[in-house]
Amino acid sequence: MGADPRRLDGLKHDERYAAVVVERATGARARAHDVDGRQAAYDIDLAFPDGRRAALEVTTHAGPGVRRTHALLRRDRHTWPNPGSWWWTIDLAEPSDIMRVRAAYGRAIQACESHGVTQPGALPRGVLTEDPELRWLAHESQSVLRGNPSFFEGNGRPASGVLVTPKARTAWVDSRLAGLPGAVTELLAVPHVARRAAKVAAARSVDERHLFVGIGEGGLPDSLYVPLTGPLDAVPDVDPQVEEPLSHLWITTAWSGSPLLRWDRVEGWSVHDVGART
DSSP states (O other), X not given: OOSOTTTTTTOOHHHHHHHHHHHHHHOOEEEXXXXXXXXXXXXXXXXXXXXXXXEEEEEEEOOTTHHHHHHHHHHTTXXXXXXXXXXXXXXXXXXXXXXXXXXXXXXXXXXXXXXXXXXXXXXXXXXXXXXXXXXXXXXXXXXXXXXXXXXXOTTSSBOSEEEEEEOOOOOOOOTTOTTHHHHHHHHTTSHHHHHHHHHHHTOOSOSEEEEEEEEOTTSSOHHHHTGGGSOOSOOOSSOOOOOTTOOEEEEEESSTTOOEEEEETTTEEEEEOOOSOO
């Protein structure tokens, strides 16, 4: 990372990560720029061996509520109190479901166990008719509550907690990333991403203007997000719609070791293996 170990001081974790991987991909030397009270300053200054300078702005994008949901589940250690005596799990489908599922799951477990069924959808119609939240959990929500009356913990006692995890997503995988240019065009129209793009586009006295976007779950369609978490088979040969003077885009996901994609106006798309996160 160069001879000056403090040149990235003042950067947030995501900004520091972006500085490091863009250095590895380009050979440039990164230095924190949005520090010391500078107004409307871009995040990072890049100095290239040939004398060129670039402005780099960093942002992130995830699906609505994804980060908050993961934070809430981590806080609870992915375990909610179990009011029943069976082993229960919840596959949480959407971030927006979390509070509603949490309010209803206890009644659902008690109703299921009292009727000897393992899912709310198997409850008698009369029970669901009397409780709209149980009816929602049984037939409208994509989140799944399941019980297992014969599963016990290692000590032979019934499970003490309900295991809550995000529901595994299934999707057609666009392994050649054919849909990425269009998705990136839409990404650049997301208000907070557009503001960051405009901020770095306004940088003066630089040769290039770069935008780095860290993609979280839900930040791109699943068909694109899934392949971007691992080695890539191909990159697109079509450009996204990027307004000048923005010259470079960097895309990566939140997964450790995920590839780093670059788009620039001269060479188009390329992929860089920059190693594990630091």
